[in-house]
Amino acid sequence: EAQVTQNPRYLITVTGKKLTVTCSQNMNHEYMSWYRQDPGLGLRQIYYSMNVEVTDKGDVPEGYKVSRKEKRNFPLILESPSPNQTSLYFCASSSLTENSNQPQHFGDGTRLSIL
C-alpha cells in the first residue's frame, strides 16, 4: 500500500529537549515536505526536499532542521523545542515529473506539545 508514515503520532515533551519526527514514504517519490497546521493559519511549509541531499527552506523554517540522506526518509529535527512549536505536523511526498503537477500524499500527522 502506498503511504507516508510519520512517527510518533503524538508527543508531549519539555522545552529544550531535542526531538526528531520521522517520515518515510514507500512510493519512490523525489519530493518530500514538512508542514505545520495551526488554527486559523492552514498548513504552512517548513522545509522541503527535491531529492537526496537537496533541501530548502519553506515559509516557516526557524527552529527546525531536516536531512535527506535517503530517498525514502525525511526526518524533522527540533534541536531545542519551544512552546511556540506546539502544533500538528504533516509530512508529504510526491513525484516530480516534467510538465506535470503531481498531488502531494500526506502522512496522518504528528501532534507535538512542547511544555
Add this chain to the structure above:
Amino acid sequence: DQQVKQNSPSLSVQEGRISILNCDYTNSMFDYFLWYKKYPAEGPTFLISISSIKDKNEDGRFTVFLNKSAKHLSLHIVPSQPGDSAVYFCAASVSPQKLVFGQGTRLTINP
C-alpha cells in the same frame, strides 16, 4: 500576509443539496490550484485540481471553478453526502510542489 484565503471557517449544508466552498488568492503568478479534504486524525487527501489555463474541471460529484480575473476559486459538491463532512483546504502553487494553503473550511452535511 495570507496569499490564499478561505473566508468561511465553516459551512453547513443539507444532505442532497449543493455545497459551495470558496477560496480567494492574491498572487497572480499562481498557475495550479488544488483542493484537499481532511478528516479528523488523518492527513489531507487530494480531491481535485485545476490548471490556470482552464476555468472548470469536473470529477464525479466534484467540480472546481477558476475565475482568474477575480482571483477566485470554488469547489462545488453535488449532491452533498454525509461522508463529505470534513475540512477542505484550497491550495495554490507557482512552482511545482511548493504549495500555499488556505486556512480551511469545515463542511458539515446534515441528514
